[in-house]
Structure formats: C-alpha cells, structure tokens
Amino acid sequence: MSEHIVKAYDDDLASLTSMLAQMGGLAEEQLARSIDALSRRDTKLADRVIQADEKLDAMEVAVEEKAILTIAKRQPMARDLRVIMVAIRIASDLERIGDLAKNIAKRSHAIYDNIPRRLTKGLERMGELSQAQVKLVLDAFAATDDAKALEVWRHDEDIDALYNSIFRELLTYMMEDPRMIGACTHLLFAAKNIERIGDHATNIAENIYYLVNGEVLKEQRPKKDKTSVTPFSAVNND
Amino acid sequence: MSEHIVKAYDDDLASLTSMLAQMGGLAEEQLARSIDALSRRDTKLADRVIQADEKLDAMEVAVEEKAILTIAKRQPMARDLRVIMVAIRIASDLERIGDLAKNIAKRSHAIYDNIPRRLTKGLERMGELSQAQVKLVLDAFAATDDAKALEVWRHDEDIDALYNSIFRELLTYMMEDPRMIGACTHLLFAAKNIERIGDHATNIAENIYYLVNGEVLKEQRPKKDKTSVTPFSAVNND
Numbered sequence: 001m002s003e004h005i006v007k008a009y010d011d012d013l014a015s016l017t018s019m020l021a022q023m024g025g026l027a028e029e030q031l032a033r034s035i036d037a038l039s040r041r042d043t044k045l046a047d048r049v050i051q052a053d054e055k056l057d058a059m060e061v062a063v064e065e066k067a068i069l070t071i072a073k074r075q076p077m078a079r080d081l082r083v084i085m086v087a088i089r090i091a092s093d094l095e096r097i098g099d100l101a102k103n104i105a106k107r108s109h110a111i112y113d114n115i116p117r118r119l120t121k122g123l124e125r126m127g128e129l130s131q132a133q134v135k136l137v138l139d140a141f142a143a144t145d146d147a148k149a150l151e152v153w154r155h156d157e158d159i160d161a162l163y164n165s166i167f168r169e170l171l172t173y174m175m176e177d178p179r180m181i182g183a184c185t186h187l188l189f190a191a192k193n194i195e196r197i198g199d200h201a202t203n204i205a206e207n208i209y210y211l212v213n214g215e216v217l218k219e220q221r222p223k224k225d226k227t228s229v230t231p232f233s234a235v236n237n238d
Numbered sequence: 239m240s241e242h243i244v245k246a247y248d249d250d251l252a253s254l255t256s257m258l259a260q261m262g263g264l265a266e267e268q269l270a271r272s273i274d275a276l277s278r279r280d281t282k283l284a285d286r287v288i289q290a291d292e293k294l295d296a297m298e299v300a301v302e303e304k305a306i307l308t309i310a311k312r313q314p315m316a317r318d319l320r321v322i323m324v325a326i327r328i329a330s331d332l333e334r335i336g337d338l339a340k341n342i343a344k345r346s347h348a349i350y351d352n353i354p355r356r357l358t359k360g361l362e363r364m365g366e367l368s369q370a371q372v373k374l375v376l377d378a379f380a381a382t383d384d385a386k387a388l389e390v391w392r393h394d395e396d397i398d399a400l401y402n403s404i405f406r407e408l409l410t411y412m413m414e415d416p417r418m419i420g421a422c423t424h425l426l427f428a429a430k431n432i433e434r435i436g437d438h439a440t441n442i443a444e445n446i447y448y449l450v451n452g453e454v455l456k457e458q459r460p461k462k463d464k465t466s467v468t469p470f471s472a473v474n475n476d
Contacts, residue, residue: 068323071309085306092330106466171423175416181409188423189430189466228344228427 012070016087023059024138027094034101035127038108039120049105056098063091086207093200100193107186122166126194133201149208159198167227250308254325261297262376265332272339273365276346277358287343294336301329324445331438338431345424360404364432371439387446397436404429405465
C-alpha cells in the first residue's frame with residue numbers, strides 16, 4: 001500500500017475505535033441508569049433510558065457500515081481484518097447490553113409493590129458487578145490488553161454466583177408471600193438480564209483475546225449459573 | 239470486474255447463501271426439539287439439543303469469516319455489499335435462536351413437577367408459532383421475497399399476544415399454588431425465550447427487506463408484549 005493509503009486506512013481504524021469507545025460509554029451509562037431507575041423505582045429516569053436506547057441501535061449500524069466499507073475500500077489482510085471483525089462483534093455486544101438495560105428500566109414501571117429492601121439490594125450488587133465488568137472490558141479494549149480482558153472473563157462467575165443466590169432468594173420469597181409473585185417475577189427477569197450483560201462483557205473479552213492472539217480462547221470458562229437446570233421444588237417441599 | 243472474477247464472486251455468494259440455509263435448517267431443528275424436550279420432559283433429547291448447539295456457534299463463525307474474506311477479496315459495492323452484511327446479521331440471529339433453544343432444552347431438566355397440561359400446552363402453541371415464523375422467514379430469505387418477509391414481521395404480534403396470556407396465566411397459577419413456583423418460573427423463562435426467538439425471526443425479516451429495497455424498514459412494528467411494563471399486583475389484590 002502507498003503511504004497515502006496506509007494513512008487513510010489508519011484513519012479508518014482510528015475512527016472505528018473511537019466510535020466503539022463512544023458506544024461503550026453510552027452502554028455503560030445506560031446500564032448504570034437502568035439499575036438506578038429500578039432500585040429507586042424512578043420511572044422518569046427509566047423513560048430516559050428507554051428513549052436513549054435508539055442511539056445505541058443507530059451507533060451499531062454506523063459501526064457496521066464503517067467496518068464493511070473499510071474492508072471493501074482497503075482490502076486489509078490478517079490482523080487488520082481481525083480488528084474490523086472484532087469491531088463488528090463488539091458493537092453487537094454493546095447494542096445487546098443496551099437492549100437489556102432498556103428492559104431493566106422498563107421493569108421499574110412494573111414494580112410498585114413494597115419489596116423488601118434486601119431483595120433489591122442483591123440486584124444493585126449484581127448491577128455494580130456487571131458495571132465494573134463492562135467498564136474493565138472497555139478499558140481492556142482501549143488498551144488492547146488481553147491480560148485485562150482475561151481478568152474480566154474469569155470474574156464473570158462472581159455475577160453468576162450472585163445470580164444463583166438471588167434467584168433462590170426470590171423464589172423462596174415468592175413462596176412465603178404469594179402476593180409478591182408479580183413484582184418478584186420482574187426482579188427475576190431483571191436479574192437474568194444483568195447476568196446476560198455479564199456474558200456480553202465476557203464475549204467482548206474473548207474478542208479482545210482473539211484480536212491480540214489471532215486465535216480463539218480455548219479454555220472453558222467456569223460457569224456458575226446453574227439456575228436453568230435447578231429444579232426448585234427442593235426449596236419448596238412442604 | 240473480469241468474467242473470471244465475477245464468476246468467483248458469484249460462487250462466494252452462493253456458498254454464503256448455502257451456509258445460511260444449512261444453519262437455518264439446524265436452528266429450526268434445534269428449536270423444534272427443544273420445545274419437544276420441554277413439553278415431554280425428555281431429558282435425553284434435551285441433552286442432544288444442548289450438545290448440538292456448538293455446531294451452530296461454529297457455523298456462525300464460518301459465515302462471518304467467509305463473508306469478511308469475500309469482501310476483502312472482491313471489493314463488492316452497493317447491493318453486493320448489502321448481501322454480505324445481511325448474511326453476517328442473519329447468521330448472528332440464527333446463532334441466538336440456537337442459544338435460546340439450548341436454554342429451553344436445559345429447563346426440561348428442571349421441571350419435574352406435575353405441571354398441569356394446560357400450562358405446557360400454551361408453551362407448545364407458542365413453540366409452534368415461533369417455528370412457523372422461523373421456517374417462513376428462512377423461505378423468504380431463500381427466495382429473496384420481501385413480501386413474505388413482511389408477513390413474518392407482522393405476525394410476530396401473535397406470539398407476543400400469546401406470551402402475554404401465558405405470562406399472566408403462569409403468575410396466577412403460582413399465586414394459587416405456591417408449590418409450583420419453581421417449575422412455573424422455568425416455564426416463564428422458557429416462554430420469554432420463545433418470545434425472543436420470534437423477535438429474531440422479525441430481525442431476519444427486516445434484513446430481507448433491507449436487502450431487497452436498499453433501505454431500512456421505517457414502519458413501527460405492532461408490539462403486543464407488554465409484560466415488562468405490567469404490574470401484576472392487580473392480579474393479586476387479595
């Protein structure tokens with residue numbers, strides 16, 4: 001490639017990276033606000049989160065289009081191609097994090113029961129963990145730091161473990177007081193959404209690993225979310 | 239482009255389309271089997287579904303790589319670029335459908351209570367609707383038929399409406415018989431998964447529309463899934 005083309009290509013990559021950083025910032029903010037809206041039942045804040053989600057959708061499309069045009073114009077090979085592929089995937093994960101945050105925000109409209117503080121406390125804690133994971137993985141991407149990415153990847157089991165315990169606690173609570181079933185169901189779905197946000201952070205971590213090492217991460221991630229295979233009648237054999 | 243290059247490029251596109259058709263066939267099969275496993279509590283079938291999910295993951299990666307390499311080698315413009323972008327997106331939706339089917343299958347391990355037949359009946363009906371939608375949208379893609387795609391897009395509200403009624407029915411049932419809360423929670427999550435499979439079918443439909451018309455579908459889709467904003471205390475004010 002001529003120097004001119006190399007320069008133009010570097011500009012394309014830099015602009016992709018900056019688009020992703022911007023998208024990551026917005027996804028982080030949406031996540032933080034959605035947890036805040038849910039735990040304080042702040043429906044006005046929830047509405048702002050719901051409205052702002054469109055921006056993330058538009059940003060994903062913009063990243064995708066920029067990525068595809070860059071490939072078509074510059075015909076990059078090997079590592080450069082990886083950068084672009086990874087950009088498309090990370091944009092998709094960030095867009096999904098936004099969708100999940102929007103869904104969490106929506107549920108703050110539905111929970112007007114007097115839910116015991118300790119139940120929403122658990123969700124807030126899960127929210128904090130997932131926010132920290134998203135922040136760390138975006139830092140790892142900005143620094144192309146695969147060691148930091150692996151750290152995120154390993155810590156996802158903390159979120160899964162907390163999800164398990166909240167899942168059980170919510171079910172127990174529903175059994176003790178069936179009037180709370182409606183509200184607790186929304187909390188269950190919100191907890192599941194946060195757990196999945198954690199999974200998207202690990203997806204991004206895996207992509208950073210791939211970007212740096214040119215091969216996919218082979219190690220099996222320790223999985224602690226066992227809720228989908230746990231029969232809960234055990235909790236409940238009266 | 240020379241005739242030789244055009245031919246090679248057509249071959250690339252044909253091979254992408256055939257990879258997607260194969261992936262679509264597998265996603266359809268996984269979905270059908272997961273519903274079957276759940277409604278019959280067939281844990282052996284469930285395990286087969288869980289295992290086969292890896293294949294869909296690998297196929298998505300293969301489609302992505304083939305797509306990116308085709309862009310890099312052939313530098314397609316306009317409509318041809320759209321075909322490839324759409325292929326990447328559809329592969330992602332099919333992979334997500336597979337993930338959701340896997341999660342439905344997992345839950346058949348957890349539901350060993352004697353759940354009333356009418357509750358799983360509703361889920362089976364949702365399963366049939368979503369299977370029909372996935373099948374129709376894959377046909378629409380194979381035929382590049384945007385009218386058929388729009389049909390899928392419009393019919394998603396039937397799944398949403400059924401999801402709403404199952405959601406309410408399950409909550410009511412849990413309130414009446416708290417011993418069923420564990421099992422019903424798994425059915426709630428399974429129903430939500432099927433509802434999301436419907437959303438992925440409509441994503442694919444939107445991409446077919448974009449492929450044919452070169453612009454995104456502006457119309458707002460009628461949304462009937464209101465469960466995330468419905469407080470269920472109303473059902474429950476004793």
